[in-house]
Amino acid sequence: MRTQLSLLGLALVAGISSASVNAKDALQFKDVFAFKYAKHTQLSENGQVLSFSATPYRGNATGQVYDLTSNKLISEVARGTKPIINKTANWVAFTQVPSLLEKETSNKKDDLKNNLVLVNTRTGQQQSFAEVKDFTLSDDGAWLAYRLDKKADQTTTDATEKSSEITPDKKDHAFDLVIVNLINQTTHTLDNVFSYAISSTGEQLLASQSYSDGNDNQVLLVELNNHFNHSVLIDEPGVVATNIVWQPNTHTAAFMLGNYVNDDIRRRNYRLQLWQNETLTTINSANPDWTIGKTATLSWSQDGERLYFQNRPKLAAKVAAKEYSDPASLYDFATIRDHKGLHIWHNNDPEIKPREQQQWREVNKNRHYQAVYHINGQQVVQLTTPDLPNVALNTNRKALLGSSDRPYLERVLYGGFFADYYSIDVQTGNQKNIISDSPFTPSLSPNGDYAAFFKDGQVHLKDLTNNKLSTLTKAINATFANDQHDYPSAQPGYGFAGWLNDNSHVLVYSKYDIWAFDVSNNHATRLTQGKESNTQYRVITLDKEQVGFDKNSTLLLTASNLQEKHTEIAKLNLADNTISKVLSGKKRFDVVKKAKHADKYLFTEQTYQQFPDYYQTGSHFKKPQRVSNLNPQIANFAWGQKPELISYKGFDGEDLQGVLIKPAGYKKGDKVPVVVYFYRYMSQRMYDFPKMELNHRPNLPMFTSNGYAIFLPDIRFEIGHPGKSSTQTMINATQKLIDLGIADKHKIGLQGHSWAGYQSAFMITQTDMFKAVVSGAPVSNMTSAYSGIRLKSGLARQFQYETGQSRIGKTLFEAPELYIENSPVFFADKVNTPILIMFGDQDDAVPWHEGVQYYLALRRAGKDATFLQYEGEPHHLKKFPNQVDFSVRMMEYFDYHLKGKPAAKWITEGEPFTTE
Secondary structure (H helix, E strand, O other), rough: OOOOHHHHHHHHHHOOOEEOOEEEOOOOOHHHOOOOOEEEEEEOOOOOOEEEEEEEEEOEEEEEEEEEEOOOOEEEEEEEEEEEOOOOEEEEEEEEEEHHHHHHHHOHHOOOOOOOOEEEEOOOOOEEEOOEEEEEEEEOOEEEEEEEEHHHHHHOOOOOHHHHOOOOOOOOOOOOEEEEEOOOOOOOEEEEEEEEHHHHHHHHEEEEOOOOOOOEEEEEEEEEEOOOEEEEEOOOOEEOOOOEEEEOOOOOOEEEEEEEOOOOHHOEEEEEEEEEEEEEEOOOOOOOOOOEEEOOEEOOOOOOEEEEEEEEEEEOOOOOOOOOOOOHEEEEOOHOOOOOOOOOOOOOOOOOOHHHHHOOOOOOHHOOOOEEEEEEOOOEEEEEOEOEEEEEEHHHOEEEEEOHHHHHHOOHHHHHOOOOEEEEOOOOOOOOEEEEEEEOEEEEEOOOOEEEEEOOOOEEEEEEOEEEEEOOOOOOOOOOOOOOOOOOOOOOOOOOEEEEOOOOEEEEOOOOOOOOEEEOOOOEEEEEEEOHHHHEEEEOOOOOOOOOOOOOOOEEEEEEEOOOOOOEEEEEEEOOOOOEEEEOOOOOOEEEOOOOOOEEEEEEEEEEOOOOOOOEEOOOOOOOOOOOOOOOOHHHOOOOOOOEEEEEOOOOEEEEEEEEEOOOHHHHHHHHEEEEEEOOOOOOOOOOOOOOOOOOOOOOHHHOOOOEEEEEEEEOOOOOHHHHHHHHHHHHHHHHHHHOOOEEEEEEEEEEOHHHHHHHHHHOOOOOOOOOOEEOOOOOOOOHEEEEEEEEOOOHHHHHHHHHOOOOOOOOOOOOHHHHHHHHHHHHHHOOOOOEEEEOOOOOOOOOOHHHHHHHHHHOOOOOOEEEEEEOOOOOOOHHHHHHHHHHHHHHHHHHHHOOOOOOHHHHHHHOOOOO
16 A cells, blocks of 8 residues: 655655656755745945845845945855845844744744844955844944843832832833944943934934833933043933934934823824934924824935924823722713723714724824924925825925825725825925826826826826816827726726926826827827837836936836737937837846946846846946846756747637746647636736745646646636636636647646635636636625625725626626626536635635635535635735645645545545644
């Protein structure tokens, strides 16, 4: 009798197959653990240093530092994560975390401490500092300040005086701060530091000292020199400073000052303090009834002329619940009812209670509004208010895009998200309406005088100085409305590339091209020629704080061939509208970073077989140099064939494509088992390197390395009939593989998760084409799911069916027949395909009992259905053991049904419940 390997053995030792193909090894599950990705990538401002954390899927990360001048790896830091490069790039600082073994075996996570490792970028030498809570480096690299992750001396008073203590907030912890002169290694220590920051000049440090009794709390200014002279700026019991930010290139600092005397955290008032010219000044809100709370943020504009801060109206006094204080209070109705647990759901509420609760916790409980202090004019301007609460903050802009969704909160239940949009003048706070009741975000010119927006299939321009409206795209022979939109909602546009800095032109995307519209006369200029070659051009934005483009600048573009799916890099010269390809080939190229003050770019290139390592180049993009080589082991594995594009027809005759990846060692004429993995559009992944991880998706190389073909088809939907339309499209796509003689028609499996989980669950009620299905988190009954709640967002699920992804387009009351027609649970008796259903029982997107409903219906109909319930998991598996377990079971399930391998015991017998 053949010995059966255990599940653990399959996952960690043997994998699914140990066969070699063409003298290369078949990929095993344990091999996935070693694949590394670059995390927290940092490129120095001078372009000379690159650093990141090479992080394996399972294991200990390694911090890496590269000298880009010599193009060499100069240092590696064991367990180094989250690198930070100071501005002059003489240091890279890594947070060194405990080992994976320590994390997995420790019973007290708080006992695990991080270290700090500094790498000298000139020598590659390392300095280590143990048990570091947090740290900062000066811009010039002369100073390091870090807090020791050890409890500081918590009191300066006698224990008998506890009644007079002013205690800090529960989550506010003070630690000893060590200041290190990195030039001569002298050190200085401040005790009980809660917050601190080094000036941008590297000459001073501000620190807030906080003690458990509050008596000796103070704010200090420390001179960073050999003497470490202190100046006490504020000295009062309970005082605490937060959010210390230094103005660029000066000795001016801003911070928020509060006092623990008020132990009501939400109602404690903080003052905005400005330390300038050795004087401390309070910056007050424009409205005297407004104040600042603890969670407010501070930031400077790049030129240091504006200080952005947040404030809010003063909160009403807290009403304390009545407490039981004497025998009579035990029978007092008012006191008793004050201890009730109740939420009232009222029809006039703008939001349903779960959404209101979620928004309260994450947004509204500590909501602040944006204001700005103009340094030179010494003037505070309020930018947002409760009536206009949101702003897209870019501290370098003269005008900001504000929005309010308040009038449309109820419509979110069934119609999606809408808002009113405004231009907000940073200098004056004046607001000008751009568009109301819009599902799409407008684009605002740098000076705020113009805005462009998409509505009714066209791009419109609004002159905000006189409210004149004009339609920019009506007479142009190009597609500006997204023609892949198959939802029962307003068709979106392709978006905006941005504006010229002089506000003269807005750059708009059509399906293929970039168009420049002159705001003075609406004249249109096509800047690219993508339509002729089926190429979609888009601007690459690497600087998120960029306001606009100079009229003679050169823009980097992605050039994506929509037919052949490769993505190249091009340059567009705005001075003469010439385009030149700079990175070309049947690959996917991505420019990921540019040095702030140097002609240095990082980019990646990838295919299904080529990992996206980093390359460096200048703006000419000539003779790029490869920098990293994170996964050389790829060469050892039988990875799979070069992906191919397969063309077929959609349900309505539309031309669609899918990506076919044949197994390693495939020979012409072979008919092989196929696993179809899908969601919506997938063919754009033609040149993507596959994610080397184990989760709710199939690991593609795991299948193509072990004898399977993988097929990634595009799917289109008919509004009102998403189930039938996607099924017909899938039948057409899969039949094409059979007709080509590639797929063994008796060995085709289907896998999808969430929306694709629904589709796969529905498809087997309509066709017997598939021999096994793995369906993750599917909706099975649209009639019950329609009025459910998305637990993570607190939103009602109705909008998904009426206007969103589920694409019914009508209410349950208007078209109950459509909800039934598209619900697999009503047709469970028609299923002849074995199905494996997977759900986390804490799914925060799809109610997990949707899976239970389908399983029970299939079971009642006598069908082959297995249900995997992962405890404590949300919509996507998060716990590593569960990710591995499901990946192994998915492969075992397909191996049994598509390859005829012996069934794992759980497939034929299940597993009994036990608590042992």
